[in-house]
Amino acid sequence: MSKMRQFLLTSLFAATASLLAAQPGAADPMSDAKAIVADHETMPVFTPPGDAFDAKACMAGKKVLSIPISMTIPFNVELQKGMAAAAKEVGFTYTTWDNQLKVDQWIQGVSQAISQKYDALDIAGGLNPEVLGPQLAEARAAGLKISTTHLYDVTQDQFKGVDYSAKVDFSGAGKLLAAWAYVKTGGKPNVLIIGSSDVLPSIPFVKSIQAELKALCPECKQKHLDVPVSEWATKIQPGVQSALLADPTINYILPIYDSMSQFVVPALRITGSEGAVKIASFNGTPFVLDMVRENHVQMDIGESLGWAGYAAIDNIMRMMCGLPSAAKLNVPLLIFDERNIKTAGIPANFNDGYGDAHLEGFRKLWKLK
Known part of the structure; x- marks a missing residue:
């Protein structure tokens, strides 16, 4: 084989190998996996879930009632605290319907929202709206908007009786x-x-x-x-x-x-x-x-439930203000392991370790400052 031919073949093989390495399917699995992990090891930053809007003006005089699956579950208690805090910052009426995982209590909550002329009804923390299909249909007929919070995966379609859903990236x-x-x-x-x-x-x-x-x-x-x-x-x-x-x-x-x-x-x-x-x-x-x-x-x-509460209220307000729904609940996923576990608190709690970038982010997004 001539030196020129050998040189050309070597160059061709090198070029081909380089091209294959650049193809998405030819990437090194370990590098791909490490990149996924690394993306979730740093302190979360705030990414706006949509365009900014004047939340205070839009929500003036509005009332929202949220029915969690149960207030005996600490997850729901903390999520509701975050949602209530966000609503208070904006300045509209927000009510959590206390219940102990009973269908008749959920139904009473819907009836209360209708009779007290609420503007929106949120089904939160794992409660499947299909269980309340007839009641939610009655609420919509009365003019209420219906949302869900922290229920669906981003790949799932929402129940037809729901207007907006704050989906989670399960x-x-x-x-x-x-x-x-x-x-x-x-x-x-x-x-x-x-x-x-x-x-x-x-x-x-x-x-x-x-x-x-x-x-x-x-x-x-x-x-x-x-x-x-x-x-x-x-x-x-x-x-x-x-x-x-x-x-x-x-x-x-x-x-x-x-x-x-x-x-x-x-x-x-x-x-x-x-x-x-x-x-x-x-x-x-x-x-x-x-x-x-x-x-x-x-x-x-x-996932910070304080952050999740603000993100849920953001999506509810977008529903009330005629803005597009957020593609998913605006809550980053953060890895806790031996490196950073002490930042979660001793004992740990639902909100420490995530920083507070969401507070400034949502306030600017809602034109509160």
Whole structure:
């Protein structure tokens, strides 16, 4: 082979390799996974969910009633606190309908909104509006706007009886959990995913974990354990134990909701897997963040509920003011692990560790300053 021909062939191979490396499908999976993780390790910044508007003028004299799934759940209590604080800043009437997870109480809340001539009704914190279909139809006929807060995944369509929905990026959280497990196992994850298909966003959440793991590592093993919320206390621990005994090479457990972790840890202890099998999850529930600090859970993806409350009110006001709905609830997802877990508070709480960029951001967005 002539030197010129060899030079040309070498150049051609180099150019071809460079071109292939530039193709989206040819990227290094580990680099991709590390990039996903890195995107959620820094202090959150505020990104406007839409155009600025004069919220005080638009909402003058308006009344909003919010019905959470239950005020016995700390998550809902904190979310409602954030929503009430945001409404107070703008200056309109905001009422939380107190209830204890009873359908008749939810129905009474809708009736109250109609009889007291509220302008908008928000269904919050996991309450599926389909349960109140006839009542919400009556409310809309009376002129109320209907919204949901923190219920749907960004990939899901809202119930036809709803006007606006503040959707959550559960799919993004799933992608992040998969990337985390891939990175932390050196590209060799063997994952047990724990889901609850009876919770509306759980199916796309689990699917996003499964799809991302398959994209990063087609040959890697994964298993899905589905447990209804009502059976977490009785079915998660034995289900995890059985999975670990059947396959001792499992190295990661991904409960999609972090409160599940309290039932996973005992299973690890009983099977002698604690330390070898890691846990990563989503929600930022304070007692689970404490478990991260105590090294029982390796990582928890958190979302500030104070920030979520402001974002929810933003979307409700956009509905009332005739503006386009936000594509998703404007709440960043932040990784809490051994690096930054102390910033979540000791003991942890729902809002520490995220900064307060949302306060200045929303105030400017609403033209309050």
